[in-house]
Amino acid sequence: MTDDCEAERTALANAFPEANIILCCFHVLQALWRWLWMGKNRIASTDRQHLFFLVKSMVYADTVENLDHCFQEATADPKVQKYPNFLKHVNKIYDRREEWATCYRANIPVRGNNTNNFCEAAMGVLKDKVLIRTKAFNILQLLDFIFTRLETYYERKIIDIANNRLDVVKMSRFMPTDPKIENIIQISDSEFLVSSETNQDQTYTVNITVSMCTCHVGCRGAPCKHQAAVVKRYNIQSCNFLPIRHPQKRQQLHYVATGQHLQLSWFATLSDVPEEDRDAACLEATEECILDASVEEVSSAREESRSASVEEIIDKSTQHAALLDEYHSVCQDIESTIRLRLQTDATFIPAVQAFIDGAKQLKNDSSLLSALSTFGRYSGHKVRNGKRNQLAGLKRIGVQPTAVARRKKLHVGGRKCDQRGRPCASSRHVTSKASLLPSVLPKKTRRPAPHNMKVCVAKNTGLGKTHGKK
Incomplete structure (x- = not known):
């Protein structure tokens, strides 16, 4: 195509x-x-x-x-x-x-793709994510970027799918939905009769092996709601949907991305592994991460890890006891200070009450861990920054990644690449250093036509040029 x-x-x-x-x-x-x-x-x-x-x-x-x-x-x-x-x-x-x-x-398995958007998206990844819209590369550097950064980018994406980090996936049609289809009859191991969601008298045949359906959407191999209903009902893996609950497929994806053979229990959910076997499964999965190791080395490492486990438990118990003793001493110091200040300073009363209210709102271990990690960090005390020799506060409020891109700045050019990707037309109005002078107004340029064909057809306007002037 x-x-x-x-x-x-x-x-x-x-x-x-x-x-x-x-x-x-x-x-x-x-x-x-x-x-x-x-x-x-x-x-x-x-x-x-x-x-x-x-x-x-x-x-x-x-x-x-x-x-x-x-x-x-x-x-x-x-x-x-x-x-x-x-x-x-x-x-x-x-x-x-x-x-x-x-x-x-009809007889060509295009998988529901009537455009070559996958190729366009792949080139967009190379231009935006890898080269960051910069042309200052020679042939050797370009080859190195393709075989290092581009490969690493796709490796991270595959690992995210293998680990069920589905927040990075934006193509919803590859996610198995939950359609309201109840009448499903299994004919064989790979074929199913699925009734229509709107018309109960209409039925479609789904072949899960080739991931196709007789409906107008799935007849060319595209993912449809009838295939999704079979996948959800019988917990069957299909190549048209992401392997969310299939550890075997995610294990294969991880091997494709990294070349490492991990234990199957590493990709299983906690509900699929018995509680008494979880520690042993994690130990075995960690041992499988060792590459190019012989069977004797792996077995010896297993014996050493098991023999050292008893000593580690004793050391951890001693460390935990010392940590708890230090925690109690710190709490006693804080309590004695608060008792003394409450008698002389009334400003401590709402502060102590706020601490009590915040402690009551900690409902899970994650909230408690976050509260313990950030305790005392946001006190407003300032330290001296060693790099710039300036006062720098410890309280830093983070911003979203796109917030920096939304800040209005004058684009003055230069060889420094712009991390925001292709700049919009409104930011390219400064053409020379003379326009930076206060007495010279910035030159307004005509906004080019949009590249979205749907918008251009709806507004009856021409398409903007994307490959320079001709």
């Missing part, structure tokens, strides 16, 4: 002669919208939206018959008849309908 680049498509056809080379639907419609806005084609601005939606209905026709019907309606449309050049352009596009029409992809 590519855009309409003749050189690229010819090269792919020569390299893979048996492959189906199809066009990205988005790029087809984007090229059409740009064609409608070209001045040499002389299309009236009031007719551009109507002509665009005629071709769009052809692109997303569900059957070949509907595609032919949409084409006949488009050619017979009065507004189309006004522009012979557009009619000629539509006929030229229609001749290549097998490449861009979605109805011709």
